[in-house]
Amino acid sequence: MSSPETGRQLRYVDALCEAFDQEMERDPSVFVFGLDVDDHKSIQGSTKGLLQKFGPERVFTTPLSEDAMTGVAIGAAMAGMRPIHVHIRMDFMMLAMNQLVNIAAKAHYMWGGQVKVPLVVRSMIGKSWGQGAQHSQGLHSMFMHVPGLKVVAPSNAHDAKGCMIAAIRDDNPVVFMEHRLLYPTQSEVALEPFTVEPGKARICTHGDDITIVGISNMAQEAIRAAELLAEVGVHAEVIDPIWLAPLDIETIAASARRTRRLLVIDNSWTMAGASAEIIAGVMERAGPQPGIQAERMGFSPSACPTSPWLEELFYPNPGTIAATAWTMVRPGDKPWAPSPERTKLAYQVQFKGPF
Amino acid sequence: MSSPETGRQLRYVDALCEAFDQEMERDPSVFVFGLDVDDHKSIQGSTKGLLQKFGPERVFTTPLSEDAMTGVAIGAAMAGMRPIHVHIRMDFMMLAMNQLVNIAAKAHYMWGGQVKVPLVVRSMIGKSWGQGAQHSQGLHSMFMHVPGLKVVAPSNAHDAKGCMIAAIRDDNPVVFMEHRLLYPTQSEVALEPFTVEPGKARICTHGDDITIVGISNMAQEAIRAAELLAEVGVHAEVIDPIWLAPLDIETIAASARRTRRLLVIDNSWTMAGASAEIIAGVMERAGPQPGIQAERMGFSPSACPTSPWLEELFYPNPGTIAATAWTMVRPGDKPWAPSPERTKLAYQVQFKGPF
């Protein structure tokens, strides 16, 4: 993770928690609420200690009422507070759509700039261990679609902290998308508060053969794929957009213009999704020349099955990403895929209860 | 409208109503419900006479409870009925997202094929006369994104009837998107029941210079733009996808491969939307050659303002579409736009109360 660091390693989950802690300390208008934020599991540890430190006025659970609680968050934000509303799964945000799309996104505009909605909505994408159709969705593209919402999906601990602080300080509603499998991953994270601001993508690996964009957890999978590809002489430029709205399409377009190959890996379905946006955005900017080859990978176009044999096939992984990139770079050659053993080594530790 | 016709002209709104009438006659498991379907305004006339003919058991209003009513529709569909659930504005479907995304789309899959959800969800896109931020949205791309849902947006009376009959007979949940401004528009519509099936786009005008795809009402605006363009010697191939999911991307890709220019006009925002999908889908299929230039137009990236001076600028119109297409086709020439008077003639009659 390219950033001025202290050498301190922190887990993604702890980086989030540190961001809350520091921002709540700094600004008394920040509060954290949502189902189960104050129980002993504290959202997998991401809100750990906050109740003890800041008290139940600023850290509290709610009834199971996502729709109204979103409205409450919006109203409180308009009234000058800075709520962080937590959903343990992104799937449950479907209950919050009316308030987010019809009020939060539009409040500043339709009320002529009279009010602001400095709101952070946290949610987690679940994966593996039979989480299934209703506990695994990455629904960020729905939010990207709606002007007035910002969307961010940090893929590492450093960005988790920096993006969270930026999101909390932002005067607009920010949909903050976490990934359950990233929680235990570590990276260098500065102790002092810092921000990773909207609108700047990160080039994670440099390469001239192909541009691979990975969203959320897929940024990590893409980096692993790039390692596999490097072993066979293919050099991929992996880009993590970090913020999806606003999206730094220029950085991606510049890379794709150079490599002339663009592979976008989303942590969701491809249809009318973030990966479509990235390809369309690059094509609009690049024009018909130099002739860029574009492809997308993402969830299989189905609900997420629970059976591990099917679930395995549902997601892109370093092996399938590398194989796809290979064929794009060497269309004349015979297809290649990393050996299963080698691929396995590149895999992420899979999640297995507690759920 | 290319189809075997009788010469009978029918308005879009009446074509919809005829579809309900004929299908309810044919199949006693079809019923229509939703806010205000049974009042004297009968959803702008689209459900007119149904109550009288089929009785309150099959045509009934509901409490203002979009979330639960969607669940009711889904359950009834699983139990073997064929509900048509009506929302007078697409914006209000945000209240139905949880049931549609988390249950309707996934039921057949996650319950291993045990149940089907033959459900039609009707909604209307509003436009003009200060409908504003919360009564004007086209949110189809959110539904396109989710496997298991079908999405259709007919742009003329013929397709309205044919798509509605196809949707009612479909064993899957279909999000049926109407446009308020299309209601009074007429086209040839056969009296006998017929279907316009999923997965086949329509080429509305033929041309070699540019492919223009228009979604929902924008198909009509694109046809008007093509007329304006023809007057200055630019020949546009206008394509109406009709069904957005499944999407007939092949027809669009074939056209774009030939014209080498692709302009997609959506009745919504472009970001991570249907227009992005169409460009990405074409680019994936066409490959880096022949080098296709792609652009999108859609709602301005803001909420919809109510002031007519701003609202006018919010939407693409035949004039702005034609001007954009001109620049794509003749990048070397100086920009051109149809004269305001000429453009005005090409305009759709704008809606003005009753609301």
Place this chain on the structure above:
Amino acid sequence: MPKAFAASPADIERVYRAIKRIRRVEEVTADIYPSDKIKSPVHLAIGQELVSVAVCDVLKPGDVVGGSYRSHAVFLAKGGDLNAMMAEMYGKDTGCCRGKGGSMHIGDAAVGVAGSSAVVGTQIPMMAGYALALKHQAKGGVAVVFFGDGATEEGCFYETLNFAALMNLPLLFVCENNGYAIHEPIAKRRARPDALCAIANAMGVPARRVADGNTFAVRDAAGSAIERIRKGGGPEFIEAQVYRWREHVGPNEDFDQDYRCRSEAEPWMANDEVTRLAALIDPAIRAAIDDRIEAEIAAAVTFAEQSPPPKPEELHTNVFA
């Protein structure tokens, strides 16, 4: 007959002035409407003004109110700027939302009118959010949310009742029950149309119904509720029975339509609070009040008509703060 409430002449004059002013704004709006100068759907409050006036009469400047697309009365009663409201309906740059909101989305943050919302029920949890903030601020501020009978059928209504009670929020729920959601009578939408107060009570929000359309009865109920709320007593609920005189949206009467008949309206019109209160005021004083109202409204119309439209670049401002 409504029972008499203790109201001083000053009270009566103030309340009359507020109701009459709203009535006249609505009537003038309806008169202008056919000219197409107002390019916005209008949901008039005629017949229902008394509720906003009665409730806002017991509020303080630091209190905050919020309502639905039918919020002209709430806006004006809480002190919203009339010029800015009229200009908003005209879509002008001087409108309270700079022409971006129209009649359905008026608001005036400076005087505690939160923006109103056209998706039924959405303002209910939003105002609970304001109440939560007011509670944190601990300065005795109260939030009031106005909504129709139809809005009580949305899930968020119940969810908010529970949350408000659980958190002891300084929030007054005010249901303006006009018996209709668009053209659908409440009996077609509710198993127990008369049970709104019972529901609120069961959810833990003390509830009271005012059935007779008397401004001072509503004011009494609101006054004592607000007093308890301000002292930390937690949320309360008032159901005020009213009648909508005009069509759901638009300037006209609609008794010739298929869904209700004039005879239903007549008792309400006969007991019209504008007329009743007017009769309680010295004619000379009343005439002075009325004159001032007319002048104010005429000035607002002129202001709206003469204001410039928004500049094109306004399309892109205020998307993000």
Place this chain on the structure above:
Amino acid sequence: MPKAFAASPADIERVYRAIKRIRRVEEVTADIYPSDKIKSPVHLAIGQELVSVAVCDVLKPGDVVGGSYRSHAVFLAKGGDLNAMMAEMYGKDTGCCRGKGGSMHIGDAAVGVAGSSAVVGTQIPMMAGYALALKHQAKGGVAVVFFGDGATEEGCFYETLNFAALMNLPLLFVCENNGYAIHEPIAKRRARPDALCAIANAMGVPARRVADGNTFAVRDAAGSAIERIRKGGGPEFIEAQVYRWREHVGPNEDFDQDYRCRSEAEPWMANDEVTRLAALIDPAIRAAIDDRIEAEIAAAVTFAEQSPPPKPEELHTNVFA
């Protein structure tokens, strides 16, 4: 002490068998769980089995039930196929959802078990939809929806109560109130934790609470409710107080965690219906019942273990019907 209900020895044996069978399925599931052969989150019904059994005991085959992610008990009580349920937890092709749903999404349409759903509350309106269809079919069929106390906080719960009452639907609401949503006690989530029945009543759905965890008390309440519903009396609501013995999700106890203590559970464990009913049955008969249960479960485990996984192409089937 629970009061005694009129129950024949046959009733007691049948009900005992059903409860014991579910208890043992859950216990065996918990035993297998550490082996990682079950690759699915499991929300066990241990301690709560009696409600499903009592209610399903008064249902007919044409009736339909639906529940949450915690539906093993409902599934088995209504006659769902045990082999298919076990195979589903193993992610096998022979699972009731062909390995696509897992423990949280079991269903068996053939015997009237609608698919269960893991988004809290979603099954409530869905089952009202089944009830609507049953009403149209007019064959006296009844739908029953099972849900937890937490689900009553979702807006769709109230919306469905109103709709069911308004439409006079043949729907029985069964709330299994175990006092917790995950680790949050109801007192942190509801202003009036004891008012669920009052709310249902206010919404127009007659409600009854069974607080003592007695299977036959629940069965009595359900029996008379179902009888009235079948005759067209409209929806009813039963709140059954129960206690969850294991952790919210997973195979273990969790009294060592921070949110509840064993002493709270002890009265419930002391009054365990499995033990209580067992004592009412002739030991030899009971032993025979128990043996059959063990054999059946062992066979189901073997079935699950030996079943093939889904073929890769199954990933793409059933997306569309």
